[in-house]
Amino acid sequence: GKGTAVTESPGGCPIDHSRLDPTGCPVSANAAAFDPFTGPYQEDPPGSLRWSRDEEPVFYSPKLDYWVVTRYEDVKAVFRDNITFSPANVLEKITPFNDEANAVLAKYNYAMGRTLVNEDEPAHMPRRRALMEPFTPPHLAQHEPMVRKLVRERVDSFIDRGKAELVDEMLYEVPLTVALHFLGVPEEDHETLRKYSVAHTINTWGRPAPEEQVAVAENVGKFWQYAGEVLEKMREDPSGPGWMQYGIRLQPQMPDIITDSYLHSMMMAGIVAAHETTALAATNAIKLLLEHRTLWEEICADPSLIPNTVEECLRFAGSIIAWRRVATKDTEIGGVKIPKGAKLLIVNTSANHDERFFDNPDELDIRRENASDHLSFGYGSHQCMGKNLARMEIQIFLEELTKRIPHMELVPDQEFTYLPNTSFRGPQHLWVQWDPAKNPERENPEILDRQLKIKIGQPSKRTITRTMTVREISHEADDIVRITLADVRGRPLPKWSPGSHVDVELGELSRQYSLCGDPDDRSSYQIAVLKDPESRGGSRYVHEQLSVGDTLHIRGPRNHFKLNPDTQRYIFIAGGIGITPILTMADHARREGKDYEFHYCGSTRSAMAFLDRVVRDHGDRLTLHISDEGTRLDVEELLRTPQDDTQIYACGPQRLLDALAEATQHWPEEALRVEHFSSDLGELDPEKEHAFDVKLADSGITIRVAADQTVLNALRAANIDVPSDCEEGLCGSCEVAVSAGEIDHRDKVLTKSERALNNKMMTCCSRACGDSLTLEL
Numbered sequence: 001g002k003g004t005a006v007t008e009s010p011g012g013c014p015i016d017h018s019r020l021d022p023t024g025c026p027v028s029a030n031a032a033a034f035d036p037f038t039g040p041y042q043e044d045p046p047g048s049l050r051w052s053r054d055e056e057p058v059f060y061s062p063k064l065d066y067w068v069v070t071r072y073e074d075v076k077a078v079f080r081d082n083i084t085f086s087p088a089n090v091l092e093k094i095t096p097f098n099d100e101a102n103a104v105l106a107k108y109n110y111a112m113g114r115t116l117v118n119e120d121e122p123a124h125m126p127r128r129r130a131l132m133e134p135f136t137p138p139h140l141a142q143h144e145p146m147v148r149k150l151v152r153e154r155v156d157s158f159i160d161r162g163k164a165e166l167v168d169e170m171l172y173e174v175p176l177t178v179a180l181h182f183l184g185v186p187e188e189d190h191e192t193l194r195k196y197s198v199a200h201t202i203n204t205w206g207r208p209a210p211e212e213q214v215a216v217a218e219n220v221g222k223f224w225q226y227a228g229e230v231l232e233k234m235r236e237d238p239s240g241p242g243w244m245q246y247g248i249r250l251q252p253q254m255p256d257i258i259t260d261s262y263l264h265s266m267m268m269a270g271i272v273a274a275h276e277t278t279a280l281a282a283t284n285a286i287k288l289l290l291e292h293r294t295l296w297e298e299i300c301a302d303p304s305l306i307p308n309t310v311e312e313c314l315r316f317a318g319s320i321i322a323w324r325r326v327a328t329k330d331t332e333i334g335g336v337k338i339p340k341g342a343k344l345l346i347v348n349t350s351a352n353h354d355e356r357f358f359d360n361p362d363e364l365d366i367r368r369e370n371a372s373d374h375l376s377f378g379y380g381s382h383q384c385m386g387k388n389l390a391r392m393e394i395q396i397f398l399e400e401l402t403k404r405i406p407h408m409e410l411v412p413d414q415e416f417t418y419l420p421n422t423s424f425r426g427p428q429h430l431w432v433q434w435d436p437a438k439n440p441e442r443e444n445p446e447i448l449d450r451q452l453k454i455k456i457g458q459p460s461k462r463t464i465t466r467t468m469t470v471r472e473i474s475h476e477a478d479d480i481v482r483i484t485l486a487d488v489r490g491r492p493l494p495k496w497s498p499g500s501h502v503d504v505e506l507g508e509l510s511r512q513y514s515l516c517g518d519p520d521d522r523s524s525y526q527i528a529v530l531k532d533p534e535s536r537g538g539s540r541y542v543h544e545q546l547s548v549g550d551t552l553h554i555r556g557p558r559n560h561f562k563l564n565p566d567t568q569r570y571i572f573i574a575g576g577i578g579i580t581p582i583l584t585m586a587d588h589a590r591r592e593g594k595d596y597e598f599h600y601c602g603s604t605r606s607a608m609a610f611l612d613r614v615v616r617d618h619g620d621r622l623t624l625h626i627s628d629e630g631t632r633l634d635v636e637e638l639l640r641t642p643q644d645d646t647q648i649y650a651c652g653p654q655r656l657l658d659a660l661a662e663a664t665q666h667w668p669e670e671a672l673r674v675e676h677f678s679s680d681l682g683e684l685d686p687e688k689e690h691a692f693d694v695k696l697a698d699s700g701i702t703i704r705v706a707a708d709q710t711v712l713n714a715l716r717a718a719n720i721d722v723p724s725d726c727e728e729g730l731c732g733s734c735e736v737a738v739s740a741g742e743i744d745h746r747d748k749v750l751t752k753s754e755r756a757l758n759n760k761m762m763t764c765c766s767r768a769c770g771d772s773l774t775l776e777l
């Protein structure tokens, strides 16, 4: 009733003012003008809501009769609480049909009911748990050869033509076929289901004109009927590998959870869930990358960047741009009062462009480290179950296209059209062209054998590489060279902090080097490399073969050796090449006006890197300890008296570090900080460990962590995304908030006082002291 009144008088106000504070009509001019079917929202969805993110992050839209939520934290909070914010309206028609169209649906006994995505608790979680297994990584891995084969066949069909419309010729087709296979639909029925599937999208999220509604309803009705027939066929022989057959087989054991209505509705909704979402996301990704040509070229040159590129494209231009919920009680979002019964449009794409969460959100950055925190798959207990299948498909699209048609470009001046609707977004057509004479496989057919190993799930930060040019190599000290590296295209490099290192890939090897230049210099990085006589190739390669102009891949920077800013006084101790991180720390302390002393140890002056710079910049704080001059450091003497509010930062040979550990036994526990480049914390001895439960508060599930399994791996096996990098307890990227249970901390990231708070843990190595932990995931 309320909805009708509003659409009829857009100027009027539907809100129960007695519930609101302030009492004046709260609909601002911007809110009154908001219309998701036309104009700015259709042209640039996240941009069109910038005003809202800035001024009115939760607003009532009279035209839609929905409350619109646009900031990252608020959108995530709504997803997180599926009790207060029910998903019951997720598949409701956003534009109600006229009577005539409804009559058509009735003719087909159309009865789309609850599936998963729109099911409330307590029915939803048991169903989701029961049906999750076919989505877990080992099961999904079985689909990879099929996906790859389908993509290759499509590319084969147009590669010699020099021009293609990628949506019709590939991007629409492949995910549909994958979806039908995943669901277990017999091949002979693919054709018919393919015809009907688009009708469902317009039916649910679009605004078909009155005269189109009957035609849409006809197709929806037929789709429904046909889905029922296919389901019956599957019931006759439910032995197949599909997800629907999996559900059919479970039904006798749990008839109240896997109902007939569920199976019939999912047979239809499942196709849409798996098909258009993925097709549109892939189309958006390819369009975006071709529009950002240098990024396209980078992934052509280094396909290992593809997994994170997929995440960034999903963030920047996901295919589900808004989702819905309904408030089950009077509540608040971001301080705005929301009445019971209020319908919510939560705009994922706006959240994904929220600068309060993502740095420079309007920049497409394929190396963005938190790209996969996007909300394009939703979040929490209803988060997309098929996300890892979708990720795999989009990765394979990008991989095959960048490998086989790197010279592909957008056909200029084409107009992109979008189906007007609130939620599904992607251009209907995408024309590309290239010169087939330049297809690399004509010269090098062997490229066809090259393929990425697909890792199912969220990409690790380890996959994020950067290509650098060697700009300068100079002698720094005996057996030490200083190397200056710059981005291969001259773009600004990420900022770093004292103590950071980069991983440099040297052929098969990867070596970690501390950055030792000026942290404010975004145009180049400096590392210093000591020639190690035992070198298996890393440092020897650098010394003997690397030349100016060569390119190198690096990862990072990362900082596992951060300077604690709250410490009053620092003692810096460097031995030999260990000067590299310590020097940048001392520089920082000096700039910040901190109290510090600096000890630099070496065997002889000519072997001590950066000696002039150290003496010049730290003269009054510096003590040199040079063995062949008889001024060797007496560690015990230096550290005899523990000092309050003082921390010792040391880097150097193991011998020196051991002596320091010994000499600081009587110091406060965290006084000595040393750099850890590697550890064995990711390894487990199942003999000494015990299994325990991890309860996930946001996802509503409990998973068992086996004695020989890390929490991180158990989470991934259950399709829960957690970022990671080192997986050895050194970097802090796998941190998760803990709300109950005692943590057995094993990492080298948290300080003693942070550990004592017992409110966060590194999931790659830390465990439970007792039987269970509750995580905020």
Ligand code: HEM
Pocket (backbone or CB within 6 Å): 079, 087, 116, 117, 118, 128, 179, 182, 273, 274, 275, 277, 278, 281, 318, 319, 320, 323, 376, 377, 378, 379, 380, 381, 382, 383, 384, 385, 386, 387, 389, 390
């Ligand atoms: C749920 C997006 C691909 C199956 C969802 C939700 C979103 C979404 C936004 C609701 C999340 C929430 O309420 O928190 C996407 C996108 C995809 C994609 C953007 C592609 C890029 C797939 C695929 C499948 C799939 C390939 C199946 C093979 C599902 C299912 C749910 C779901 C079963 C319901 C989960 C539940 O409510 O428990 N998806 N999806 N999706 N998706 Fe996807």
Ligand code: FES
Pocket (backbone or CB within 6 Å): 723, 724, 725, 726, 727, 728, 729, 730, 731, 732, 733, 734, 735, 747, 749, 762, 763, 764, 765
């Ligand atoms: Fe680095 Fe866990 S992934 S601390």
